Amino acid sequence: MPLAAFLISPTLADEYVLSVGGEQIAFDPGDGYCPLDPDKNQINKVLFDWQRKAQRPHNELLAYFAPCDALDRLGKGAIEQLPSWSLLLAALRDGRPARFRGVSRPQFLGEMAKAMAGDLDVDDFDVSKRLNETLPDDLAGEIGKVGVSGMKQLGVLHRDEAAIYSGLLADVSVGEEKSTVAAVISTTLMNGYAVTYNNYREFKDQSTFESLIDEAKESMRKFIELNEPRGSLVANVPASTREQAPSWMDWVAENAVSGILIGVLIGAGFGLFAWFKRRPS
Numbered sequence: 483m484p485l486a487a488f489l490i491s492p493t494l495a496d497e498y499v500l501s502v503g504g505e506q507i508a509f510d511p512g513d514g515y516c517p518l519d520p521d522k523n524q525i526n527k528v529l530f531d532w533q534r535k536a537q538r539p540h541n542e543l544l545a546y547f548a549p550c551d552a553l554d555r556l557g558k559g560a561i562e563q564l565p566s567w568s569l570l571l572a573a574l575r576d577g578r579p580a581r582f583r584g585v586s587r588p589q590f591l592g593e594m595a596k597a598m599a600g601d602l603d604v605d606d607f608d609v610s611k612r613l614n615e616t617l618p619d620d621l622a623g624e625i626g627k628v629g630v631s632g633m634k635q636l637g638v639l640h641r642d643e644a645a646i647y648s649g650l651l652a653d654v655s656v657g658e659e660k661s662t663v664a665a666v667i668s669t670t671l672m673n674g675y676a677v678t679y680n681n682y683r684e685f686k687d688q689s690t691f692e693s694l695i696d697e698a699k700e701s702m703r704k705f706i707e708l709n710e711p712r713g714s715l716v717a718n719v720p721a722s723t724r725e726q727a728p729s730w731m732d733w734v735a736e737n738a739v740s741g742i743l744i745g746v747l748i749g750a751g752f753g754l755f756a757w758f759k760r761r762p763s
Contacts, residue, residue: 582676612744628654647699648667668680
């Protein structure tokens with residue numbers, strides 16, 4: 483069984499069941515949003531596999547969501563710009579989904595808030611290099627280079643019981659297409675695993691972030707509601723197996739936040755999906 487896997491199956495409701503570290507979690511992407519299913523057609527598989535490969539070794543791609551009707555048109559070779567997209571990621575630690583046994587969500591979010599308080603040293607040149615190194619040849623031949631530049635870290639924008647929400651702006655180029663992408667990063671601890679939900683949209687003005695934050699807060703509220711009854715983050719964990727404070731706190735400060743930001747930028751670069759011009763089949 484893979485350490486972290488994408489979509490397993492849709493439920494009768496609007497949520498989808500995913501696997502992280504061999505354990506199931508449910509996620510509801512919201513009305514009108516569906517996951518990019520790599521088993522549905524070849525272009526889905528190529529795009530999903532590319533993003534999954536580009537995210538490693540920092541993150542594992544669990545799911546990629548976009549408007550359902552746009553995904554249907556993409557599979558038919560449509561040329562259009564997506565209005566929005568989102569990624570659900572699990573942070574990796576030593577090659578495995580990062581899990582913090584015996585650490586509560588408030589503890590985790592508190593350390594994340596401290597680590598994200600200032601500007602972090604993440605090189606968007608390295609992100610662009612990673613995107614192009616992992617770009618499949620058949621896509622590279624059609625669209626040329628992918629670039630991410632001009633990153634602006636906006637720090638923590640909001641915090642509630644479910645997650646911590648931070649913001650980022652980046653300029654994205656795909657071939658000759660260019661745009662500024664806004665992202666809201668929702669970071670939480672779910673069943674002990676460090677999970678981020680990154681929402682993207684082309685930046686227009688301040689209202690872009692306001693709507694992204696509102697949507698992210700609702701998504702994370704549902705995320706906790708769907709999964710919290712499945713098990714406590716702290717209860718029933720033997721003291722001998724609980725994460726030692728210096729270990730996990732150091733990892734958050736030194737690795738987690740930079741890895742999350744790299745994942746966000748790679749996802750913004752994956753806005754290629756939004757501007758990808760595929761020849762009709």
